Amino acid sequence: MAQPPATRASWPIFRSLAGFQPSNLPGDLIAGLTLAAIAIPEQMATARLGGFSPQIGFFAFMAGSLGFAMLGANRFLSCGADSTITPIFAAGLALMATAGSPDYQSLAMALALMVGAIMIAGGLFKLGWIANLLSTPVTVGFLAGISVHILVSQLPGVLGLTTPDGPTLYKLGVLAENIGQTNAYTLAIGLGVLALVAGSEKISARIPGALIGLVVATIAVIAGHLESKGVKVVGIVPGSLPKPSFPDIAPERWIKLLSLAILIAIVVMVQTAATTRSFLSDPDKPADVDRDFLGAGAGSLLAGLFGAFPVNASPPRTGIVSETGGRTQLSGLFAAAIVLALLAFGATLLQHVPDAALGGVLLFVALRIIRVKQIITIFRQSFYEFLLVVATAAAIIVLPIEQGVAVGIALSLLHGIWTTTQGQLAEFVHVPGTTIWWPAGPHVTGERKPGIAVVGLQAPLSFLNAEGFHGGVLKTIGHATPKPKLLVIEASGMIEIDFTAAQALRDLFRECRDDGVTVAVARLESSRAQDAFERFDLYDVLQRDHVFRSVDEAVRTLGQG
Template sequence: MAQPPATHTNWPIFRSLKAFRPSDLPGDLIAGLTLAAIAIPEQMATSRLGGFSPQIGFFAFIAGSLGFAMFGANRFLSCGADSTITPIFAGGLAVMATAGSPDYQSLAMALALMVGVIMIAGSLFKLGWIANLLSTPVTVGFLAGISVHILVSQLPGVLGLHTPDGPTLYKLGMLAKDIGQTNLYTLAIGLGVLALVAGSETISARIPGALIGLVAATIAVIAGHLESKGVNVVGTVPGTLPKPSLPDIAPERWVKLLSLALLIAVVVMVQTAATTRSFLSDRDKPADVDRDFLGAGAGSVLSGLFGAFPVNASPPRTGIVSETGGRSQLAGLVAAGIVLALLAFGATLLQHVPDAALGGVLLFVALRIIRLKQIVMIFRQSFYEFLLVVATAAAIIVLPIEQGVAVGIALSLLHGIWTTTRGRLVEFVHVPNTTIWWPAGRQVGGEPRPGIIVVGQQAPLSFLNAANFHSDVIKMIGASTPKPRLLVIEASGIVEIDFTAAQALHDLFRECREDGVTIAIARLESTRAQDAFERFNLYDVLPRDRVFHSVDEALRTLGGPA
């Protein structure tokens, strides 16, 4: 009986090929052909989105596929040029150089190398937790904002209008002003490709609607002599192959790129983690996120050496590999080989591809990444988090895009901090006819006990809430009638205690002792919290025999009624 492919953590490179069997070859070949058909138009379009010629997108795809196949763990993940990060780094690079210039490409190469190094460092230092920096509402808002950027950047090409420079809202205003000059041929091509891609996706994601659309649009341009009617085309695509080289930029410009590289790396980490967790190599084992960071990082390093830009994991392309029977990274290597062959022998086939067709592909990408269902769900279930969606999207649309992304990350962190600070003191009551003490609430028919207070903190105890915890306990003791003789802290929710919180507990234990109130800890279950009691010498002020496995045990031991 055939066994499922196993994860071999000790294999240094091409890990997904370790369990390869000859019977897997047909599935990988079919998946590779399908992936190439999807990737070719997408990589061309994404490259143009970033201000590069189409073959640079092919270089990025080849590098991303090879780098991830060598060092990544996921069997399905496709890595290459990605429309999520391209508008971000294109906006940052445009401030430093003119898009399309040699200087611009050198900066992009340097950025790819820096992002790759950061990703590799993230893998070596096990920084997979960074992928959790963006909450779901912030991620949804981030994608909505990126979508608007892509739509606004591609509409001029689809409409046959001049692309204005400036902020997104200014571009929208200029487009609205010039809408009457729309070229109907380019509009028909752009919307036709968009409809074809969307229709193909509706029928089956395996249908290469983008490639079919590009071929049909190219035939229409040639047959109808549409270039003479104002339809812009890609033009000559050099049949050059990627050759390793290093970017020639001054040292101080590397320093200027650092903040942008960190920003891009965080976004790549988030998307790589989400992709590899969505398409698991082995359903019985968790995703090896740190190893996949290494693969994506190696892809960006190779991309920089090949003269391209940072690469990222692609959820749609990864889904294609998984759905079409791919069994290993051989599928990605097959697709990369097809793209390489196109560069070497078929680049002239691309010169009549209309820009509007690439714009139509990107319009579909932009519409696909807007998560309308999630936005509606967040609005219905948590209005305050819906405001996070709106704020993040607005920041990315209104501000320079890299600043908007930074604001989104900051909002996510602030949201996490705010959530932690909301964890306030909770009073527990005794559930009749049991030994259970439960948080007081409308659905709990519990009862307090005279002279006994049982409280808990349902959040990590840290500098964010330590002062509130201390003051709330003191207030509860002061407001209790009669004065309590026993205070039990139910600590199951306290999974962490930092230095500031430990000092607050020191003070609380001392003040209770001076006030004649016996204090005990129950259910200190977290090993990190237990280590904190040892590390911060909390047992110097609270005897070890005052720490119990349950509230009931504490009451029985310290003389309280059971």
Template structure:
């Protein structure tokens, strides 16, 4: 029995079910029922957000749930239509086809296939590190911008006004101009559902406030005959089941979809990694992010074949599964079975659901994804990173959304490069009574030794900062009184040295020798930095006997010498 468990845990498919025990069944059933109650209104609303009929959202949920259960690793993760990525790909698709048309749906299917293929490739090549491309400030700004898009897109439905076309800010201006034409029945439904969902969430996340809100709103529409008073409803929902098909798309449009697919895939990778790390299958083991990429990718592939759009991991729905006693992906499959039964036998129940109720659900989703607490914390603790939040959010709101997201990713990468390489020269001082040399600072008690300069940089040495390092060292040599006869480079922070940096070091060593200054390197601890010294032949200009394990060792050995 002890040998059976590891082999079962490595099943090629349905891996999370390897842990299933009969005693898990009640918890999985309850979690599945709760998940379905949460997912049904959410998937309908998200489909409408993307310009699709409600049953397409159900197709996406079925595909995501089945694909992830088959190939994912996390026991709790719920995969399906997601309001984070829907505005992004809807904005991109709208540039190629009119929402609601056959071409639009075909492009969405093709996009789902491409995103699924990229996710699967990311899993096979173990690209889980891509999930770290978005820094926290950029992620917070990204979510704030997406939230504004959702809010503005749903205001027309909640107010009972015609939905304007154009950029987000233009839509907001148009809606403000027509605010006097608001249908108060519609407004009451939208705000009522929003209040009911928010109140239910506040009491307990297990309460299906969105489903309750949709039921109450639908009863109100029927009882009050509100359709005759201008309240728009979902209308007839075809009771069709998903059938596999491949989209007919011209070759040039596949190429246009590719850049959008990469953009969506990066966002999906980030959210999937965050979700699976937040709800660990085993608290004693790290998340298998790469395997979960495979599961979400399989979900998107199935979604493309089922006639739907790309899917994503959902942190709130995953939390519901975890909190309501779910133990395996059986909970997701139970929820998928309930949605499938609704499609097959109960689709007519949805025809009187008011659009404003779905808008109320999405208003709640939009308000929930704005991380106000984190924005305030970033503002208080790092103003420059707060500006990064603002810039990312502004780009997503002002620019076409897919361009704004791309700019947000670029800002995150630039921010990462800047923080990694912005290190400047650091002077080290000797701590009296010890062999320790420590970076100088206002709270550090240390002493400088005449004729000796200990310098370092706590960042990788690369083409981005190598020239500055070179000139700063020469500046210290030229301005110090008395002039140093020994310069020790404290290299513990130099974890990497690239070709440009190596050339700058060669020049620095040569110029120091010409000025009669001895150079040593201490604490070159990084294996990559050692390899760079070998690869770029730096030992030809700085002999091995000038490499020391500590600054103190270098000072004791060379403190009295006067040349390299």
């Protein structure tokens, strides 16, 4: 029998194992085996995407799996090297060191430690709301832009061409010019692996198409002596096991990494929250996002200590664990143990894996993260938000990638601010035969009562819209015939009132009083708004008994004079 929730919640570490039962073991082992089969090629490919040797991807996966199992709450979530954040931090690190150099790896380790620390602080200080910084259109555009970066970065390996330096669009131009020099063998391997992975996914996500593709491609390279025909391979993969160490970099370089670490941490928070909410440990309980921030942060900390780079939650791998019978984080630990065994005893099996095969895996990953259906839906339902998708994707493609991501976050925040400022003042009318007052509209049958004006703002009242609200109310009163004797502010939409808004309300209450208009507030339901009335001394200018639970009550009490 599973332990009661209170007992599980009291576990300081390995909370996701608290409800483990012996009957869970077969499912966890099968899920772990499937996860390892999918993660091995993916982690190798993601490491190469970031400019690291393949075994560094294995270190990242083991660190992410162990760290999340220790401090995370979600029973299914898989944490490790991730193709969403890798292009971002790789571009940032490349500005400070040559990719693949010891200095580059030291910077990656330092970055992982910083991201881990930020994530843990986010979990401890309950900053789960940060995951909502990216709106859906911006997130879709962000993924589309990242996808283009991955595609462009992997095309040279699949085509058998030298990777050009420079911006993404410049790289595309160079590749187009040299397309005639494509190596037919590498192209066949890359597209063959892509087709095999896509076909396997189409049949069942449980089929390790990437692993099958790598095995087939490797056999083809060996049997056909394709290395002599220009097919590049991974080469010798050191069988060394991860050893704890601390990056030796100058203090000023830690400071230079801070902005990149914050950027990566925000993206990890967004993806971790989305993943854990999509695959709930208990369908009857909300996701513990803050606790899962701790798990993802612990994964990055361990990755930094063991020579790897920042890690992230993976929605596809998490889905695999959930679909193949995983019940606890034991599945992730088992997968990590398989990867560790591969490093210790079977690293030599990887030396003939062709680079083009890893490129084929990443091409599939890139194509999968483009949410075409969602882009079409946004275009059909909200064109201006579709422009957000386009602008975010364009910023990430055209600008240096870390700057593009920052622009995407800024666009998301500006979108939220703009939406708040668009909160319109609504005039309410009485629905005949009822006690209901409803916002006026073309499809609403209602009546206005002489001498009474009922208005409301269906948005938080803040510095962004306070002046417009104040002016709009006075305009409504001034244009009404006859002039209202009672003004009722329907406040159900005012879930928040800041200092600037409170001053606007004080001025409005005074001006109405001086003009002979009685003011009442109805449905002040938000506890934060109620607290604002107390903190900002609004009851000094509005009588407490002029706050009512409904518009009808306010009208019946004060509108008879």
